[in-house]
Amino acid sequence: MRHLMSPLDFSTEELDELLTLAQDIEAHPDKYAHACDGKKLATLFYEPSTRTRLSHEAAMLNLGGSIMGFSTADSSSASKGESVSDTIRTISCYADICAMRHPKEGAPMVACQHSSIPVINAGDGGHQHPTQTLTDLLTILNVKGRLNHMTIGLCGDLKFGRTVHSLIHALVRYEGIRFVLISPEELRLPDYIRHDVLDRNNIPYEEVVRLEEAMPNLDILYMTRVQKERFFNEEDYVRMKDFYILNKKKMKLAPDDMYVLHPLPRVNEISVEVDNDPRAAYFKQVQCGVYVRMALILTLLDIHVD
Amino acid sequence: MVKNTLNVGRISEGFVLDHVEAGKSMEIYKYLHLDKLDCCVAIIKNAKSSKMGKKDIIKIECPIDVVDLDILGFIDHNITVNIIQNEEIVDKKRLTLPKKIRNVIRCKNPRCITSIEQGLEHVFVLTDEENEIYRCKYCEEKYSGNQ
Numbered sequence: 001m002r003h004l005m006s007p008l009d010f011s012t013e014e015l016d017e018l019l020t021l022a023q024d025i026e027a028h029p030d031k032y033a034h035a036c037d038g039k040k041l042a043t044l045f046y047e048p049s050t051r052t053r054l055s056h057e058a059a060m061l062n063l064g065g066s067i068m069g070f071s072t073a074d075s076s077s078a079s080k081g082e083s084v085s086d087t088i089r090t091i092s093c094y095a096d097i098c099a100m101r102h103p104k105e106g107a108p109m110v111a112c113q114h115s116s117i118p119v120i121n122a123g124d125g126g127h128q129h130p131t132q133t134l135t136d137l138l139t140i141l142n143v144k145g146r147l148n149h150m151t152i153g154l155c156g157d158l159k160f161g162r163t164v165h166s167l168i169h170a171l172v173r174y175e176g177i178r179f180v181l182i183s184p185e186e187l188r189l190p191d192y193i194r195h196d197v198l199d200r201n202n203i204p205y206e207e208v209v210r211l212e213e214a215m216p217n218l219d220i221l222y223m224t225r226v227q228k229e230r231f232f233n234e235e236d237y238v239r240m241k242d243f244y245i246l247n248k249k250k251m252k253l254a255p256d257d258m259y260v261l262h263p264l265p266r267v268n269e270i271s272v273e274v275d276n277d278p279r280a281a282y283f284k285q286v287q288c289g290v291y292v293r294m295a296l297i298l299t300l301l302d303i304h305v306d
Numbered sequence: 307m308v309k310n311t312l313n314v315g316r317i318s319e320g321f322v323l324d325h326v327e328a329g330k331s332m333e334i335y336k337y338l339h340l341d342k343l344d345c346c347v348a349i350i351k352n353a354k355s356s357k358m359g360k361k362d363i364i365k366i367e368c369p370i371d372v373v374d375l376d377i378l379g380f381i382d383h384n385i386t387v388n389i390i391q392n393e394e395i396v397d398k399k400r401l402t403l404p405k406k407i408r409n410v411i412r413c414k415n416p417r418c419i420t421s422i423e424q425g426l427e428h429v430f431v432l433t434d435e436e437n438e439i440y441r442c443k444y445c446e447e448k449y450s451g452n453q
Contacts, residue, residue, distance in 0.1 A: 083424050104419040106444020110426060125417045127445055192441075192448060196434065 002300050003112040003119045007133040007170040015137065015170075022138050022288070022295035029062065035298060035305050036065030042095035043069035044087065044111075045122070046078055046102045051264060051286070052122050052131070056099040059293035068095065073103075085114040092116040097301055099131075100124075118300035126160045132263050133166040134296060135289035140220055142288060143259045143281050149176035153214045156182075156224035156244050156269060158189040163263040164224055165193055172201045179205040180214040182244065186236070187226070211244050215253035221246070223262040223269055223282075247271040254279070261285055314348045316393045317367040321375070324363055324386040328352050331362035334385075337377050337410055343368060376404040380440075405432050407440060415447040 041060035070076040088111040099120040105127035112119040262282040345368035355361040379401040387399035429443040440449040
């Protein structure tokens with residue numbers, strides 16, 4: 001039985017298969033409409049995340065399966081003090097697969113140690129968010145037609161942004177990838193990613209403070225939100241949140257085939273005037289998220305559709 | 307004048323941990339969970355050492371398979387581990403960094419699941435042998451010492 005804890009759980013070959021399956025689902029949704037008839041997905045969300053939860057649920061519903069779960073810790077037995085390991089043992093008796101979001105880092109790994117059903121890590125604190133990474137990879141593949149030989153700009157909160165960390169882990173396995181890290185000093189990429197992942201894999205990167213500087217050389221610009229909940233005090237948050245706002249003026253500096261991704265929700269880091277730019281790919285990304293999660297559910301449940 | 311010539315007798319089977327940094331022996335006693343063993347343990351503090359000036363020595367009289375010494379590699383490479391049988395040194399164990407450390411050090415990351423999940427082992431994994439870096443198995447936080 002397989003789980004998904006980190007984007008690195010899949011080899012690049014397995015990832016290729018998964019993304020190809022997602023593209024086939026996108027092209028032929030009817031073929032997969034009953035692939036999970038009779039199967040149940042439990043969404044165990046110990047902290048609210050409407051988008052990620054609904055995306056998993058939409059994926060299972062599109063496959064003909066059913067869904068159950070909770071969307072905050074308050075509405076689960078965690079509020080009574082139940083451990084993650086006890087909860088997953090219980091859920092394993094009800095569902096065929098589960099997606100877990102938890103504010104504590106490593107909680108889904110504890111779950112998979114005690115689970116008899118596949119566990120999908122749907123985000124654990126500031127640690128990993130592998131299904132977002134799969135979403136990002138499918139989006140990049142769809143808009144650029146490849147996952148190698150690209151310059152990726154990562155902008156915003158690179159310190160706490162787990163989507164950024166997971167994406168870096170996944171992309172360094174492809175040939176010819178280089179990064180431009182665009183962030184304020186306070187929100188720079190942590191050392192353990194810069195040294196252990198980028199340096200160790202000899203991945204070229206540069207760190208810049210101004211978004212404008214990076215724009216002309218990018219194939220992909222990955223914007224992130226400066227998340228209020230990652231800060232310990234309001235003052236720091238207010239000071240930094242508006243540092244990097246993408247608008248039409250900055251988009252003029254970018255190549256015609258540079259696409260903008262964002263894990264969403266955005267606050268104001270991408271001006272709404274950019275939404276109609278053909279290079280704005282962040283809503284396509286949401287749709288890709290459903291297709292790739294459908295592919296993931298089928299893969300983890302070992303269901304094949306001819 | 308104190309001569310520092312305290313004698314502790316030979317042991318018939320067990321371990322003699324020599325060249326322990328002076329003052330570290332109680333820490334090692336704790337890490338090796340020697341308090342839980344029903345055996346004779348002698349801790350000699352501040353013994354004279356030509357190499358170190360002062361050193362600690364720990365003698366543990368027990369069957370040689372009941373103590374897991376792997377953790378010593380993590381605490382201090384320089385400790386000499388003498389394995390004793392029939393009152394003689396039969397082997398010297400070479401210390402290497404253990405691949406995993408269970409329930410010896412604790413994850414300090416307040417966002418880690420180990421901070422709230424009852425009964426969960428604290429496991430650290432050697433992720434970079436060259437730089438002797440251990441990371442929490444769950445949250446991947448680097449162990450930064452002095453815990």
